[in-house]
Amino acid sequence: xxxxxxxxxxxxxxxxxxxxxxxxxxxxxxxxxxxxxxxxxxxxxxxxxxxxxxxxxxxxxxxxxxxxxxxxxxxxxxxxxxxxxxxxxxxxxxxxxx
Numbered sequence: 354x355x356x357x358x359x360x361x362x363x364x365x366x367x368x369x370x371x372x373x374x375x376x377x378x379x380x381x382x383x384x385x386x387x388x389x390x391x392x393x394x395x396x397x398x399x400x401x402x403x404x405x406x407x408x409x410x411x412x413x414x415x416x417x418x419x420x421x422x423x424x425x426x427x428x429x430x431x432x433x434x435x436x437x438x439x440x441x442x443x444x445x446x447x448x449x450x451x
Contacts, residue, residue, distance in 0.1 A: 354396060356438030356446055363425055366392040383422035426450055
C-alpha cells in the first residue's frame with residue numbers, strides 16, 4: 354500500500370468513528386483498534402491487527418497506543434516509514450502532521 358492509500362484508510366476510520374464531527378475531523382487525535390481493523394480488513398498485510406498476539410499489533414500498540422486508542426499522528430508517521438510512495442506525497446503527509 355502506498356502512503357496515500359494508508360492515509361485514506363486512516364481518514365476513513367476517523368469519519369466512521371466520528372460522524373457527529375463532520376467538518377471538524379481535525380479535532381480527532383485518536384482512533385480505536387477495532388475501527389482500524391475494520392477499515393483495513395480487506396488488506397492482507399494488515400490482517401494481523403485482529404490477532405492479539407501478533408507482532409504487528411504489538412508494534413502498533415507500542416508505538417501508537419495512547420490508553421485504549423491509537424494516535425492518528427503516530428500512525429501517519431508509521432505510514433511514512435512503512436508505506437510505498439513518492440517523495441512529494443510523503444512530504445505532503447509529513448507537512449500535514451506538523
